[in-house]
Amino acid sequence: xxYFKKVLTKFIFVIPFLFSSIAFSExxxxxxxxxxxxxxxxxxxxxxxIFWICVGIGVIVFSIMFWSLWKYRKSKGAVAADFxxxxxxxxxxxxxxxxxxxxxxxxxxxxxxxxxxxxxxxxNILITGHQWKWHYEYLEDEVGYFSNLSTSQEEINGDxxxxxxxxxxxxxxxxxxxxxxxxxxxxxNDVIHSWWVPDFAVKQDAIPGFINTAWTNVPEPGIFRGxxxxxxxxxxxxxxxxxxxxxxxxxxxxxxxxxxxxxAERLLTSKNWxxxxxxxxxxxxxxxxxxACHQAGGxxxxxxxxxxxxxxxxxxxxxxxxxxxMEGVQGSAMAAFGESYSEIDIASVITYTRQAWDNDTNGDxxxxxxxxxVAYKNRIDL
Amino acid sequence: MSTVVESHDHGHHGPAKGLSRWLFTTNxxxxxxxxxxxxxxxxxxxxxxxxxxxxxxxxxxxxxVQPEFFNQMTTNHxxxxxxxxxxxAFVGLANWMLPxxxxxxxxxxxxxxxxxxxxxxMAFGILISTLFMPEGGPNFGWTFYAPLSTTYAPSTVxxxxxxxxxxxxxxxxxSINIITTIFNMRAPxxxxxxMPLFVWSWLITAYLLIxxxxxxxxxxxxMLMDINFGTSFFNAAGGGDPVLFQHVFWFxxxxxxxxxxxxxxxxxxxxxxxxxxxxxxxxxxxVYAMASIAILSFVVWAHHMFTVGxxxxxxxxxxYSTMLIAIPTGVKVFNWVATMFRGSxxxxxxxxxxxxxxxxxxxxGFSGIMLAIVxxxxxxxxxxxxxxxxxxxxxxxALFGIIAGAYYWLPKWxxxxxxxxxxxxxxxxxxxxxxxxxxPMHFVGLAGMPRRYPDYALQFADFNALISVGAxxxxxxxxxxxxxxxKCIKSGKQAxxxxxxxxxxxxxxxxxxxxxxxxxxSIQPQVK
Ligand code: HEM
Ligand SMILES: [Cu+2]
Numbered sequence: 001x002x003y004f005k006k007v008l009t010k011f012i013f014v015i016p017f018l019f020s021s022i023a024f025s026e027x028x029x030x031x032x033x034x035x036x037x038x039x040x041x042x043x044x045x046x047x048x049x050i051f052w053i054c055v056g057i058g059v060i061v062f063s064i065m066f067w068s069l070w071k072y073r074k075s076k077g078a079v080a081a082d083f084x085x086x087x088x089x090x091x092x093x094x095x096x097x098x099x100x101x102x103x104x105x106x107x108x109x110x111x112x113x114x115x116x117x118x119x120x121x122x123x124n125i126l127i128t129g130h131q132w133k134w135h136y137e138y139l140e141d142e143v144g145y146f147s148n149l150s151t152s153q154e155e156i157n158g159d160x161x162x163x164x165x166x167x168x169x170x171x172x173x174x175x176x177x178x179x180x181x182x183x184x185x186x187x188x189n190d191v192i193h194s195w196w197v198p199d200f201a202v203k204q205d206a207i208p209g210f211i212n213t214a215w216t217n218v219p220e221p222g223i224f225r226g227x228x229x230x231x232x233x234x235x236x237x238x239x240x241x242x243x244x245x246x247x248x249x250x251x252x253x254x255x256x257x258x259x260x261x262x263x264a265e266r267l268l269t270s271k272n273w274x275x276x277x278x279x280x281x282x283x284x285x286x287x288x289x290x291x292a293c294h295q296a297g298g299x300x301x302x303x304x305x306x307x308x309x310x311x312x313x314x315x316x317x318x319x320x321x322x323x324x325x326m327e328g329v330q331g332s333a334m335a336a337f338g339e340s341y342s343e344i345d346i347a348s349v350i351t352y353t354r355q356a357w358d359n360d361t362n363g364d365x366x367x368x369x370x371x372x373x374v375a376y377k378n379r380i381d382l
Numbered sequence: 383m384s385t386v387v388e389s390h391d392h393g394h395h396g397p398a399k400g401l402s403r404w405l406f407t408t409n410x411x412x413x414x415x416x417x418x419x420x421x422x423x424x425x426x427x428x429x430x431x432x433x434x435x436x437x438x439x440x441x442x443x444x445x446x447v448q449p450e451f452f453n454q455m456t457t458n459h460x461x462x463x464x465x466x467x468x469x470x471a472f473v474g475l476a477n478w479m480l481p482x483x484x485x486x487x488x489x490x491x492x493x494x495x496x497x498x499x500x501x502x503x504m505a506f507g508i509l510i511s512t513l514f515m516p517e518g519g520p521n522f523g524w525t526f527y528a529p530l531s532t533t534y535a536p537s538t539v540x541x542x543x544x545x546x547x548x549x550x551x552x553x554x555x556x557s558i559n560i561i562t563t564i565f566n567m568r569a570p571x572x573x574x575x576x577m578p579l580f581v582w583s584w585l586i587t588a589y590l591l592i593x594x595x596x597x598x599x600x601x602x603x604x605m606l607m608d609i610n611f612g613t614s615f616f617n618a619a620g621g622g623d624p625v626l627f628q629h630v631f632w633f634x635x636x637x638x639x640x641x642x643x644x645x646x647x648x649x650x651x652x653x654x655x656x657x658x659x660x661x662x663x664x665x666x667x668x669v670y671a672m673a674s675i676a677i678l679s680f681v682v683w684a685h686h687m688f689t690v691g692x693x694x695x696x697x698x699x700x701x702y703s704t705m706l707i708a709i710p711t712g713v714k715v716f717n718w719v720a721t722m723f724r725g726s727x728x729x730x731x732x733x734x735x736x737x738x739x740x741x742x743x744x745x746x747g748f749s750g751i752m753l754a755i756v757x758x759x760x761x762x763x764x765x766x767x768x769x770x771x772x773x774x775x776x777x778x779x780a781l782f783g784i785i786a787g788a789y790y791w792l793p794k795w796x797x798x799x800x801x802x803x804x805x806x807x808x809x810x811x812x813x814x815x816x817x818x819x820x821x822p823m824h825f826v827g828l829a830g831m832p833r834r835y836p837d838y839a840l841q842f843a844d845f846n847a848l849i850s851v852g853a854x855x856x857x858x859x860x861x862x863x864x865x866x867x868x869k870c871i872k873s874g875k876q877a878x879x880x881x882x883x884x885x886x887x888x889x890x891x892x893x894x895x896x897x898x899x900x901x902x903x904s905i906q907p908q909v910k
Binding site: 029031032033039042043046047050051054057058061062064065068069072073074075078079080081082083084085089090093094097098101104105109111112113115116155156157158162164165166167168190191192194196198201202203204205207208209210212213226227228230232233234235236237301304330332333 | 450624705724728729745840
């Protein structure tokens with residue numbers, strides 16, 4: 001109730017402003033973002049131009065209408081005239097409307113041509129929408145990673161206060177260099193998503209089977225937050241986009257570090273993993289990638305998301321378990337994780353789910369190692 | 383001609399008694415009444431879903447429902463409002479008014495008429511029943527984009543597909559009936575260019591329906607095949623094309639949005655001329671405007687798809703064609719204003735709703751033009767700005783048109799005047815709450831809040847709270863409308879045949895008694 005009152009009192013003061021154009025002035029929370037790129041600035045100006053033209057037409061039409069309603073009200077004794085057309089007038093306003101539309105179409109076309117450009121970038125990044133996270137791959141350097149929402153479930157459920165960047169923060173943002181032409185190649189892994197960063201005025205659908213392109217060139221460092229804008233299922237609101245633009249040197253260092261990490265990961269695959277190591281890694285992987293559907297306690301949300309606790313596959317059928325992780329389940333929300341994650345990740349999460357929640361005592365408790373996954377992949381390749 | 387009709391006219395042919403009157407009726411008024419009550423009930427069902435949505439969005443965080451159910455609510459709210467409220471209400475008004483406006487005894491194909499109504503409760507019974515199934519109902523948005531609605535859909539999607547087919551059959555049958563009636567049953571002397579504008583609007587709408595409902599049936603059938611029979615129309619992994627879905631859907635979808643507004647154009651034109659006591663300005667340009675809107679509506683569909691990655695030429699073509707629609711739409715608005723100009727205006731409830739229609743629909747038209755500007759649409763698309771746009775054209779647009787029509791013709795239907803004071807109260811509460819609900823959506827949309835989100839970032843919190851307050855007020859206010867309608871059916875000042883001062887000149891329906899005889903015109907009137 002207190003909240004209600006607070007909001008209400010606030011709005012008593014805001015309402016008059018809402019309906020005035022002040023709300024539409026620059027740098028306001030109520031208007032389109034001006035953004036940081038040349039394209040986003042042109043789009044903002046275009047938006048304001050069209051907006052003001054509409055306001056202009058509105059003022060003219062509505063003043064004539066309300067003036068007529070006032071002037072010709074019957075209670076004041078108005079007597080109706082008897083005309084029902086006027087060819088000159090009708091041709092006149094049709095022509096006027098056409099001219100106004102041309103006035104809008106010319107700058108709209110110019111800005112569109114400016115924004116539309118699919119030439120290669122200096123840096124090309126493949127963006128893949130997954131249910132429900134983004135994957136970024138730097139095509140020149142062959143490194144990539146996932147970007148997950150980092151807001152906690154407790155914040156979402158209201159058990160703890162919400163942070164400043166509630167639902168607009170990720171574990172690993174996309175990093176790009178400033179003053180560089182970047183081309184995004186955007187696609188979808190499962191359903192259609194849409195990758196939007198308002199500050200760049202880039203919104204492009206991520207469609208399975210298609211690769212769309214978009215580009216940007218960011219002049220200054222900063223953190224830019226966006227969202228998924230095409231309904232993609234349950235967690236549509238929980239896969240934000242965060243982009244960090246940094247100076248070129250910092251970017252190069254970032255990529256170098258990613259390349260080293262990827263190397264190390266490849267070496268690790270051949271190492272002999274202990275159960276504890278796999279469990280530790282598997283638990284973390286499970287929390288970020290599986291718990292959304294199968295739930296932290298493995299109980300799932302039947303019938304859409306089956307329980308893993310007590311599941312026959314997770315207890316007694318390690319071969320099928322590997323297969324599901326690698327290939328996904330046709331016709332369901334279960335994705336083919338094998339395509340996007342390392343052998344270590346897959347092996348450790350399988351091992352984890354075979355041990356957790358008493359699955360080991362109730363089932364065979366088989367441990368699956370990265371080598372098993374490599375073996376599976378080789379078998380498929382035959 | 384008149385002798386044939388006269389043989390019917392012996393009075394002992396009134397309505398049957400009890401339930402069978404409604405089940406087996408072939409009378410245009412009874413069927414019209416059924417359609418209108420059906421749509422009214424659906425308004426409250428779809429409305430309750432909107433209340434769930436707004437309750438969840440009152441504050442950031444997940445409080446009341448989980449995202450899975452939230453998505454079912456947005457999907458079913460959209461489907462019910464479009465196919466279960468707006469369209470049936472217009473068909474109900476057509477059933478009641480077309481025979482009376484063209485001087486006919488009934489619709490041309492009365493049994494077909496009964497069938498096309500009774501298919502609807504079936505279709506919606508099926509659709510709503512999915513909400514109670516273990517996997518839940520459709521959760522992929524009213525636009526049901528593949529592959530979310532195919533490969534990734536709950537298995538209840540098959541019920542959804544079946545129900546869309548049934549709705550489609552109902553609409554097509556209804557349209558055939560309307561076209562046949564208009565072409566064959568007009569009173570002698572009523573040439574096409576003398577038809578009342580509501581009749582014209584429905585003639586055009588019926589053609590649109592016949593043209594696009596099969597396309598909708600086609601797209602859901604392709605889904606059905608993909609889901610159950612291993613085809614890959616929309617499945618990229620099998621060589622299919624998810625974007626094809628959107629092209630086919632919107633080829634239906636854009637004409638569909640005009641299906642939802644053209645009859646309202648007709649209704650509002652009648653009301654404005656009645657209460658301005660002055661004939662509609664530019665009758666023939668009104669007709670041509672509706673016809674050009676209908677034709678253009680077939681070549682603008684991809685303006686819903688500016689971000690799917692079309693070539694530059696495609697983006698520009700659909701931008702220009704969409705902007706073109708604004709010309710006939712603008713002409714209609716100018717004509718309404720010119721009708722009021724130098725009239726003798728009174729402000730009964732139907733007129734209030736019609737004035738609000740003109741003003742607020744125009745605002746929806748403005749946001750429509752903004753959305754047509756491709757580069758700007760990159761920023762607006764799939765945000766609350768779009769939600770604001772289509773609610774402005776559909777709620778103070780289509781729905782206000784329907785409410786205005788209901789007030790305008792209620793005394794004719796029931797023989798009683800409705801309570802004018804309550805009607806005005808209903809109008810002002812509705813007018814205020816509609817704007818409190820939908821106007822701030824423009825701002826949250828521009829500020830960057832995507833649509834179909836069960837939860838949102840903190841900077842959108844204040845506006846969302848305000849929107850929810852407006853929405854609850856709007857929802858409650860419609861209970862008042864229900865009360866007014868029932869009160870008018872039960873009692874009220876006896877209505878004269880012409881009901882509104884001077885209306886007798888304006889249309890044949892006002893020459894009949896209030897309420898009109900069971901078979902409207904047993905003897906065809908002569909139109910000068
Ligand atoms: C001047 C006339 C109009 C123009 C220029 C126009 C333009 C547009 C555009 C460009 C969009 C796509 C926006 C986006 O998704 O980014 C749109 C969406 C929409 N419009 Fe309009 N529109 C007009 C009138 C209408 C009317 C009369 C109706 C219905 C009565 C309507 C109903 C809708 C609906 C339902 C959507 C959203 C569909 C969805 O994505 O769920 N519009 N409009
Ligand atoms: Cu459209």
